[in-house]
Amino acid sequence: MKKSFIFIQIFALISFANAGLAAGDASSPDVFGLEVGNVFTYQETDNTGTYTGASEVIAIDQTTFPMTTYIIESRENGETFQGWFAKTPGELRLWGELEVATGEFLRFSAGLLEAWYPMQVGDHRYSSATAELSSYPGILVNISLTVDVLAEEPVVLSFDTLEAFQVRYQLRIWGYGVEETETFYQWVTPYLSAVKYQDAESQEILTSFAIGGGTITEETDTDGDGLKDYQEIIIYNTSQLSTDTDGDRFSDGDEVNIHGTDPNDPDSHPSIAMPWLPLLLIDE
Ligand SMILES: [Ca+2]
Ligand SMILES: [Ca+2]
Numbered sequence: 093m094k095k096s097f098i099f100i101q102i103f104a105l106i107s108f109a110n111a112g113l114a115a116g117d118a119s120s121p122d123v124f125g126l127e128v129g130n131v132f133t134y135q136e137t138d139n140t141g142t143y144t145g146a147s148e149v150i151a152i153d154q155t156t157f158p159m160t161t162y163i164i165e166s167r168e169n170g171e172t173f174q175g176w177f178a179k180t181p182g183e184l185r186l187w188g189e190l191e192v193a194t195g196e197f198l199r200f201s202a203g204l205l206e207a208w209y210p211m212q213v214g215d216h217r218y219s220s221a222t223a224e225l226s227s228y229p230g231i232l233v234n235i236s237l238t239v240d241v242l243a244e245e246p247v248v249l250s251f252d253t254l255e256a257f258q259v260r261y262q263l264r265i266w267g268y269g270v271e272e273t274e275t276f277y278q279w280v281t282p283y284l285s286a287v288k289y290q291d292a293e294s295q296e297i298l299t300s301f302a303i304g305g306g307t308i309t310e311e312t313d314t315d316g317d318g319l320k321d322y323q324e325i326i327i328y329n330t331s332q333l334s335t336d337t338d339g340d341r342f343s344d345g346d347e348v349n350i351h352g353t354d355p356n357d358p359d360s361h362p363s364i365a366m367p368w369l370p371l372l373l374i375d376e
């Protein structure tokens with residue numbers, strides 16, 4: 093069994109599979125709001141150079157497994173991998189099958205926990221399954237994923253700097269003469285999910301995205317108030333569909349970018365200059 097080969101392919105998919113998790117209903121951010129058409133592109137750097145890759149939610153699959161799964165395809169360096177992901181309340185699991193090479197599948201007996209929300213520093217999760225490689229039918233190995241949330245810190249992306257949770261993944265495959273453990277890291281932010289990935293050999297940084305079925309990108313400002321949709325959703329908790337979320341007559345963009353007042357608090361706004369007021373007070 094080409095165990096190291098399997099590892100490499102699993103990493104290639106897992107690395108940004110989570111980035112496919114994006115909110116469909118932007119008014120209530122849901123990190124598990126998978127939608128067909130969500131695309132995340134990233135830049136990968138390793139000791140051989142810099143490459144671009146992409147992960148895309150390509151289909152909803154309701155027939156392969158006894159549950160609804162979302163097929164996420166990752167394209168990197170001319171290769172394509174697919175994985176099936178299932179949502180259960182509060183969490184998301186890599187489920188059932190993982191295409192580790194063209195026509196070669198790793199089949200899990202259960203889903204491996206990939207992500208959950210809300211996430212907090214100090215969280216620790218473990219999941220395991222048995223797995224069979226399609227070219228070696230009947231031979232089962234054990235596979236487990238241990239996940240720890242280590243810290244929360246800013247991550248510099250190509251289009252912004254976002255607060256993200258640093259998450260450590262320890263993937264172990266053992267049995268049938270195999271015993272291997274690999275460690276890698278992701279930086280996860282709600283709504284966009286994995287914005288950075290790092291292992292011993294490479295690093296990937298999110299460079300662009302199209303979510304909500306492709307309607308929201310890193311550039312869109314639907315309500316035209318000067319704040320990007322993703323900034324309103326992730327950073328400011330304001331509505332990307334209303335120019336003045338708190339109704340105090342100052343736009344969200346003006347409150348944040350110019351005045352530094354709270355766009356969610358109608359009592360927080362710039363003081364209004366009223367040069368005519370003294371005229372009213374003059375008692376003729
Ligand atoms: Ca806006
Ligand atoms: Ca306002």
Ligand SMILES: [Ca+2]
Pocket residue numbers: 338340347353354355356357358359360361
């Ligand atoms: Ca306000």
